[in-house]
Amino acid sequence: MEDDSNSLWYEERFTESLRYMCRVDTYIFSHKSRWQKIEILHTKVWGKVLFLDGKIQSAQIDEFIFHEALVHTPMFVHPAPHKVLVIGGGEGADLREILRHNTVDKVVMVDIDGELVDACKKYLPEWSCGAFDDPRVELHIDDGRDWLTRCEDKFDIVIIDLTEPLEGGPSLKLFTREFYELVKSSLTPEGVISVQSGSAAPSHCRFFSSVYKTLRAVFPIVSPYWAYIYTFQMPWGFNLATLTLDPLVDTTTLERRQTERQVTGLRYYSPHLHRAMFTLPVYLQKALTEDGYVIEDNTPYVWEA
Amino acid sequence: MEDDSNSLWYEERFTESLRYMCRVDTYIFSHKSRWQKIEILHTKVWGKVLFLDGKIQSAQIDEFIFHEALVHTPMFVHPAPHKVLVIGGGEGADLREILRHNTVDKVVMVDIDGELVDACKKYLPEWSCGAFDDPRVELHIDDGRDWLTRCEDKFDIVIIDLTEPLEGGPSLKLFTREFYELVKSSLTPEGVISVQSGSAAPSHCRFFSSVYKTLRAVFPIVSPYWAYIYTFQMPWGFNLATLTLDPLVDTTTLERRQTERQVTGLRYYSPHLHRAMFTLPVYLQKALTEDGYVIEDNTPYVWEA
């Protein structure tokens, strides 16, 4: 044992046959909210980490990779994003990244779990960096789907940052064709959406493929992309869908947009990386073609832990 | 416990505070060779896996990612690779990938650990797919550096596929400026080398940076690149160095070369992915600039487990 270290470990089980353990410095917060088990802890190797229902959501050391990939990719595809909607994203890091774009007038965030949002504000302020207090931000504690059904507003960008669809969990109905129809109807004509879409590892990319196929059933243009989230210990899949715009914006345009919007301080995303993220290896291309199915309300995708 | 599963686990420690465990179906082979501890086992989640000195080397489920990235990237940069040298690469998977290129007349492989090579031939035939029996292949059991010192041959491609430089381990003197000088002197004028260069994860990329800087001290052109090795649970770094050639060959040329050389059956590498692999995220660009040092014989890089 290291001299002053606690003998306390956090264990995440990927499957019955694979797990990892991370030594805990401080177990900061543990609470069973109405929706999920929330755990926040501090580790020497990864800094603070958030787990929901025993699955890692983000870690201080590399949450920037996930959130920059999820947010800036669609934001830079759009020529001038003014109104942005975030569904999920309780940590507030999506907000932080969105607000870097000075074109943004308004960000609406809808998360089902107010207890999670409160815990993140209190214990993970490094994630939101004050974004919850930004006057452009409007927070609704609500089911994203219910809220969208009632919503009459239109958005340039929709960021969908949800937990995996666990059996009985809050995300189950937010990965379906019916839900994406709703999202589509809330977009402005040049609207762009991005969706966190789960593991992109060999043999563990059926969920990624299914989200891709489901979006394809709704949107005219869908481009899958990926990033490597170190603390997820896997390459990770995303999907970008648009009504009209080409996701593969040329690098010069992206650079101009970054300069004009005064987006600085990025640690993962760059205009050069934009295209690279959309370039998938052969195994993923194949999986996206051959694997998965169109998820519908009556045939939901249930994540098997 | 799953019904018929063994209660046997393999544990790899990344650091004192981070480890993962993988359930073992069959513990196939364990042997302390003259050079290292060799362990080969079968797991449900990853198929067969090879560990050296307790560190994962390759797994059946995704060894193709590592070996395709390490081999095809330099092979396709070269207009017509005839003679190839592999230093390390005991599994024989580098050979397998090299031999896909029909331009290849001869492949020399130098691995220090004959017991490892024998074990891989016997227990991991899926890695080499018969490559050790190919008449173009010449195998030397020797220290790569000693062998190179005596070698008077010249190679178009040199693949350096070594284990991390553990204290007292066989790889310590094969990541130094002096060694790379030796490699350089064994290249044909259009020669290309690739070097497996360790983790590319945030905060764990000092080795990658150091190998990069060391190669920069020797070669006129050095380009770092990366790939996502799922079972390493990290993004992984590589370096490609050349005497004269530009690593960023255009996609059309790469596609032509792949067709002409009749390279088929790839599952990770593609001409499109080639450029994407060389596009690094901001944090890695920064680390490669700011972190690391030129490794020399008298200031070796010692991997801290």
Add this chain to the structure above:
Amino acid sequence: MEDDSNSLWYEERFTESLRYMCRVDTYIFSHKSRWQKIEILHTKVWGKVLFLDGKIQSAQIDEFIFHEALVHTPMFVHPAPHKVLVIGGGEGADLREILRHNTVDKVVMVDIDGELVDACKKYLPEWSCGAFDDPRVELHIDDGRDWLTRCEDKFDIVIIDLTEPLEGGPSLKLFTREFYELVKSSLTPEGVISVQSGSAAPSHCRFFSSVYKTLRAVFPIVSPYWAYIYTFQMPWGFNLATLTLDPLVDTTTLERRQTERQVTGLRYYSPHLHRAMFTLPVYLQKALTEDGYVIEDNTPYVWEA
């Protein structure tokens, strides 16, 4: 990691919230027999270990404690045991201990799992020490209860050495009142039986209590006793039942019997320890009185892992 050690661990789960891990030197044997999962392995700390269905059965370092406690306690209560029956006891260590008593003419062992017995003969010869080849020993591969139903023989001693009654496992019907009636009917008038009866730890002694109460429903004299099995990581319960004899034989008589029978080489049991083993702490006395129930065929005790 110790220098030459494998990174291989055996994990036993006591409950969902408690488990231990033991580093494995050699994973000797793994087989799913018709009846149970058999695993035999070698560890540095405990020597060879046998697991059935993921639960430790005996370890080289201290199997003598279990087997001496189970065998010599009833054997020395009886003035002159000639015929002994063992139900279960696949390792052959019960045989080894029984045969130390030179009064013994015949030992019949009935174990349901011939594959287990074969594996123990082959891989755990240190347990049986040749006992299976002793001409006094007669081995039947059969269900103990079925065999007893057909058996017309009478025994001075019956040793019941069964695995915990797992759901669907082979031992479920051999811990019931009906089974003990059968055992009773196979005893000579001065007959003595001993039964391995599970954990004697605080809050984990309901099985021990239930076996005690079930025997009490059948035998006129029942005395619970205990021993400290280190590798079970728990104090362990046993029950001794007789038709007429007092289990608390005085120490002088026990010493005389040990001398006369030329029983030597014991490492746990001694005439002095005999009485101490029957002296239970307050919490166990209380549990044996207040906890548990009479197990019957239609209300079996199912072990919850």
Add this chain to the structure above:
Amino acid sequence: MEDDSNSLWYEERFTESLRYMCRVDTYIFSHKSRWQKIEILHTKVWGKVLFLDGKIQSAQIDEFIFHEALVHTPMFVHPAPHKVLVIGGGEGADLREILRHNTVDKVVMVDIDGELVDACKKYLPEWSCGAFDDPRVELHIDDGRDWLTRCEDKFDIVIIDLTEPLEGGPSLKLFTREFYELVKSSLTPEGVISVQSGSAAPSHCRFFSSVYKTLRAVFPIVSPYWAYIYTFQMPWGFNLATLTLDPLVDTTTLERRQTERQVTGLRYYSPHLHRAMFTLPVYLQKALTEDGYVIEDNTPYVWEA
């Protein structure tokens, strides 16, 4: 994962090759005091648990076994204990047990770690049950050996309840012949001491043997005894030493003393168990004879984790 359970585990390493893990409900307290790392946590299986320097000290489910064995055994050997000294015993559970004897006028407790005592008072009140507030109790935060050197008082009973002598730890000089000489000189003529003496497991009883031999070098009468502490996952050794009294008091006398002193509520110790605890199995008798050495200041016993 159980529904509401944390994925948090406490790991204790016995050796490099053996460890156990216990799921944590609440991680209550963690502090590096001047003397040791203190951790207090709540588990479903064992209730609250105290660890010092990563080694379990006591658990709510069975601390009564340890403390009753350590305290009542010497207390009942003495015909009328009035003044009692406890060295160590920071949890306050020794006090709780001592105060059950209505003969006691005064208990002095000397523990080196005031931060530990404060933490136990605050977080483990179930251990001391108010004993720290009893007017008969006098608490000194001091090194037990230094304190004894200056002490001019005499005691009927001395309870020595110290952590294992870790390298550089606070207990290293309190398991030596020189220290026991000091203890001896502080006893009344009928004085009795008990010493927690570590593991009594096969092959792990060299420390027990050494403490025994060291006491033998100082006291005319020394009797080793044992108990099974479930959460230590081992049988545990103790030594009782006296100047004149016979430790094996007859059961009738013990029962009379218990009644006269109105000692009630015991859950482990009983007059019947008294003698049984002093009856050791053959392997321990042998180890106590053949193993270990007389520990002196210049040849300290250092616990190897």
